Amino acid sequence: MNAGPRSRQAYDDLKRLLLSGTIPPGERLDPARLAEDLVSGLTPVREALLRLAGERLVEIRLNTGFHLPVMTETILIDLYRLHFELLRLVLTATGSREPTLPISTLPISMPAASYAESAAALFLAIADSSQRPELFAQFVTINNRLASARAAEAIVFGDVIEELKSINDIKYESRNACIRNLRTYHSRRIANVRELVSEIYNTD
Numbered sequence: 001m002n003a004g005p006r007s008r009q010a011y012d013d014l015k016r017l018l019l020s021g022t023i024p025p026g027e028r029l030d031p032a033r034l035a036e037d038l039v040s041g042l043t044p045v046r047e048a049l050l051r052l053a054g055e056r057l058v059e060i061r062l063n064t065g066f067h068l069p070v071m072t073e074t075i076l077i078d079l080y081r082l083h084f085e086l087l088r089l090v091l092t093a094t095g096s097r098e099p100t101l102p103i104s105t106l107p108i109s110m111p112a113a114s115y116a117e118s119a120a121a122l123f124l125a126i127a128d129s130s131q132r133p134e135l136f137a138q139f140v141t142i143n144n145r146l147a148s149a150r151a152a153e154a155i156v157f158g159d160v161i162e163e164l165k166s167i168n169d170i171k172y173e174s175r176n177a178c179i180r181n182l183r184t185y186h187s188r189r190i191a192n193v194r195e196l197v198s199e200i201y202n203t204d
Helices: 003-019 031-037 042-054 073-092 112-128 133-145 147-156 160-170 175-191 193-200
Strands: 059-061 065-067
Touching: 003 031, 003 042, 003 147, 031 042, 073 112, 073 133, 073 147, 073 175, 073 193, 112 133, 112 147, 112 160, 147 193, 160 175, 175 193
Parallel strands: none
Antiparallel strands: 059 065
16 A cells, blocks of 8 residues: 555544544544554654644644644534534525435434434535535534534434434425524534533543
8 A cells, every 4th residue: 555545544544533522622642642543654644633633623732732622612602603604504505406315214313423424414415515615615624523512412412313304304395494493403502512512521
């Protein structure tokens, strides 16, 4: 395997790990240890960390190096609000096409990680329907940064899959109704942000 595939594999594996929610926010990311855990070389892992820093999934601190960004109530509220506003822009954009994702086939109960992946996929499908590359690129960043919060949502709330189904089923049948559903979805999380942040940091 040459340098290109090795770098890509390290990036994919590291991003998957960081989005899984298994590493608490604020944790220092040691390149050597990550390289060992991911069975990768140190250089590809460092390159991946720098790339992920550009995506705001990793932060670089003076003297202590790479860290997973901290998550506070204020930051999480801002992320939820931005997430909703970007989706609202997509749904009100002219020329949007209907997204297609079979969320209705998902089981009512699933692991937290699976819910997080399903939520990310649904919202990405909606965002991609705008056919606006810059808007979509901004949305991808926010969507990824909510990964740890979604894992917490699946634990704090008991009906997260039903929420996704409700959003998916209405799609573009009524854009105003879809926006109302999305507003309710995000408002619920903002109202419970303290409990969600606590769960994000819960490593038990």
